[in-house]
Amino acid sequence: MCGIIGYIGEREAAEILVEGLKRLEYRGYDSVGIVTEKGELFIKKGAGKIDELKEKLKLHEMPGNRGIGHTRWATHGIPNDINAHPHTDCTGKIAVVHNGIIENYLELRSELEKKGHTFKSDTDTEVIAHLIEEALKDSSTFEGALRKALLKLRGSFALGIMYAGDKERLYFVRNESPLVLGIGNGEMFAASDIPAFLPYTNKVVFLDDGEYAVVSKDAFTVKDLGTGKEKKKEIHEINWTLEMAEKQGYPHFMLKEIHEQPKAVKEAIYGNLETIDKVAEEIAKYEKMFVVAMGTSYHAGIAAKYLFQRLANKPVLVEEASEFRYEFENIVDENSLVIAITQSGETADTLAAIRLAKKKGAKVLSIVNVVGSMATRLSDLVIYTHAGPEIGVAATKTYTTQLTVLTMLAIALAKVLNTVDEDYLKKLKAELLKLPRYIEAVLGYENKIKSLAEELIDRRDFFYIGRGISVATALEGALKLKEISYIHAEGLSAGELKHGPLALIEEGVPVVAISPSGKTFDKMVSNIQEVNARKGFVISLGDNEELEKVSKVFLKMPKIDELLSPIVYIVPLQLLAYHLAVLRGNDPDKPRNLAKSVTVE
Numbered sequence: 217m218c219g220i221i222g223y224i225g226e227r228e229a230a231e232i233l234v235e236g237l238k239r240l241e242y243r244g245y246d247s248v249g250i251v252t253e254k255g256e257l258f259i260k261k262g263a264g265k266i267d268e269l270k271e272k273l274k275l276h277e278m279p280g281n282r283g284i285g286h287t288r289w290a291t292h293g294i295p296n297d298i299n300a301h302p303h304t305d306c307t308g309k310i311a312v313v314h315n316g317i318i319e320n321y322l323e324l325r326s327e328l329e330k331k332g333h334t335f336k337s338d339t340d341t342e343v344i345a346h347l348i349e350e351a352l353k354d355s356s357t358f359e360g361a362l363r364k365a366l367l368k369l370r371g372s373f374a375l376g377i378m379y380a381g382d383k384e385r386l387y388f389v390r391n392e393s394p395l396v397l398g399i400g401n402g403e404m405f406a407a408s409d410i411p412a413f414l415p416y417t418n419k420v421v422f423l424d425d426g427e428y429a430v431v432s433k434d435a436f437t438v439k440d441l442g443t444g445k446e447k448k449k450e451i452h453e454i455n456w457t458l459e460m461a462e463k464q465g466y467p468h469f470m471l472k473e474i475h476e477q478p479k480a481v482k483e484a485i486y487g488n489l490e491t492i493d494k495v496a497e498e499i500a501k502y503e504k505m506f507v508v509a510m511g512t513s514y515h516a517g518i519a520a521k522y523l524f525q526r527l528a529n530k531p532v533l534v535e536e537a538s539e540f541r542y543e544f545e546n547i548v549d550e551n552s553l554v555i556a557i558t559q560s561g562e563t564a565d566t567l568a569a570i571r572l573a574k575k576k577g578a579k580v581l582s583i584v585n586v587v588g589s590m591a592t593r594l595s596d597l598v599i600y601t602h603a604g605p606e607i608g609v610a611a612t613k614t615y616t617t618q619l620t621v622l623t624m625l626a627i628a629l630a631k632v633l634n635t636v637d638e639d640y641l642k643k644l645k646a647e648l649l650k651l652p653r654y655i656e657a658v659l660g661y662e663n664k665i666k667s668l669a670e671e672l673i674d675r676r677d678f679f680y681i682g683r684g685i686s687v688a689t690a691l692e693g694a695l696k697l698k699e700i701s702y703i704h705a706e707g708l709s710a711g712e713l714k715h716g717p718l719a720l721i722e723e724g725v726p727v728v729a730i731s732p733s734g735k736t737f738d739k740m741v742s743n744i745q746e747v748n749a750r751k752g753f754v755i756s757l758g759d760n761e762e763l764e765k766v767s768k769v770f771l772k773m774p775k776i777d778e779l780l781s782p783i784v785y786i787v788p789l790q791l792l793a794y795h796l797a798v799l800r801g802n803d804p805d806k807p808r809n810l811a812k813s814v815t816v817e
């Protein structure tokens with residue numbers, strides 16, 4: 217959904233901007249542009265990826281010690297050189313980079329055109345530069361004009377703004393799109409996400425909606441957009457390191473992040489071990505439980521439903537946040553607990569669902585990876601997943617850590633509510649601590665999975681089936697394959713197969729059967745046989761060796777309680793998706809049409 221960056225200090229700005237944009241490329245990668253200043257504004261931009269454009273346009277050679285930059289994920293206007301950011305006003309003195317959508321841009325554009333402004337691009341962003349230009353005509357200061365113009369915007373925006381006439385400052389604005397300031401020594405940064413400036417500082421200030429920052433090399437001031445009054449902001453120190461945000465020898469971030477899962481799950485466990493009981497006590501009294509999330513986080517929510525229902529006897533409604541916000545207004549109330557799952561903490565739909573829940577008086581608990589992100593600031597309670605930065609667009613370690621903390625929470629809730637046998641809870645806890653080892657063991661299947669990917673490279677459709685909590689694994693396995701390999705895949709409950717999808721099973725169609733031992737294991741074997749009868753290509757994952765007899769490929773999984781199995785069973789499926797994507801010539805870190813954080817609805 218676009219990445220923006222800004223720098224002001226003593227160093228050559230262009231190099232820092234280009235390097236930072238590279239780290240933000242996961243947010244969008246169809247066009248790139250930067251503007252720097254040395255006496256006048258210098259702008260270079262174009263359609264394409266950063267590495268190509270860096271050489272072609274000699275981006276890193278642009279002069280000056282302050283600048284802003286942008287990597288684009290097109291919403292308004294096709295990806296081409298003209299629509300690439302920065303966008304400027306008629307005078308060429310005001311440059312703007314933008315992440316988000318200006319909903320009223322058509323009406324603003326037509327008003328501005330009537331006043332004589334000439335537009336060059338098809339973007340919604342360009343109106344912002346012209347609006348400021350217009351406001352500047354009767355404002356004594358640039359900041360005053362900026363506020364006046366921005367108050368006319370409707371929609372979501374994180375903005376970086378630079379004015380040729382104000383050589384000491386940069387301006388940044390946040391409304392419903394992420395933006396964070398990086399506080400250096402004699403230099404300042406701003407970006408959509410922390411890794412962009414992590415080589416230089418880990419001291420950050422998170423902007424809230426409706427705030428703007430005036431940033432010079434030695435100072436920053438944050439103000440309320442509506443009133444213009446200064447706001448006190450806390451400086452946070454982030455414990456992410458540069459190594460965490462680099463590939464460290466892996467060909468792709470996704471593969472690195474898959475392999476980081478034993479460590480990430482361990483951090484998730486030990487980072488929450490002492491606090492989880494307290495959270496469980498706080499939520500135990502709520503009768504109505506909702507889980508809201510999107511994409512992979514939504515699949516973690518599906519697993520959560522089985523965990524809370526089985527362990528704590530709590531019925532749970534899991535809803536895509538994009539549906540929840542429009543359909544649940546009359547259902548959610550002060551007796552409700554809403555659990556929002558979001559790795560970024562910035563997904564527009566999930567934030568909207570949280571806001572609705574808060575408005576209706578519900579208690580909101582967020583499960584988040586990015587410290588200080590918007591979801592954490594809107595919620596009553598937060599559990600961090602401690603996965604470290606995830607750069608690959610496809611969620612991997614953030615998913616397994618979400619599952620880990622949700623499992624811990626369900627166990628803690630069961631203890632508070634006294635809903636299951638204590639010995640069983642003890643057994644679950646002991647197995648939980650062994651998860652990092654189990655994940656390490658299944659990572660050992662990588663070569664086998666790579667060979668399998670070679671065999672299946674040309675298949676058009678995949679099916680993933682499971683029962684109970686394994687439905688979550690089926691859905692997530694299918695999503696991983698779709699988003700990075702571009703092969704059609706469906707995840708469904710195995711019981712649903714006979715009710716329609718079985719019609720699509722014919723010779724050689726891969727069916728991944730997620731079959732841990734548990735109360736529906738026999739039923740799964742029957743479903744596998746139904747696929748075999750249609751000559752489907754069964755790949756089964758399970759701990760029972762009987763599966764080998766009924767499968768083309770069998771991946772023996774560690775013997776583990778069914779409720780914990782999603783955390784381990786998804787790992788081979790992530791590897792399968794990864795290797796299929798690479799073999800098919802795709803970049804798994806930057807799947808087409810997708811962006812890491814979806815900050816527009």
Ligand code: AGP
Pocket residue numbers: 510511512513514557558559560561562563566609610611612699811812813814
């Ligand atoms: C999954 O691989 C995707 N990255 C996507 O489905 C993602 O899980 C979804 O956009 C939600 O993101 P969030 O967890 O940051 O809210």
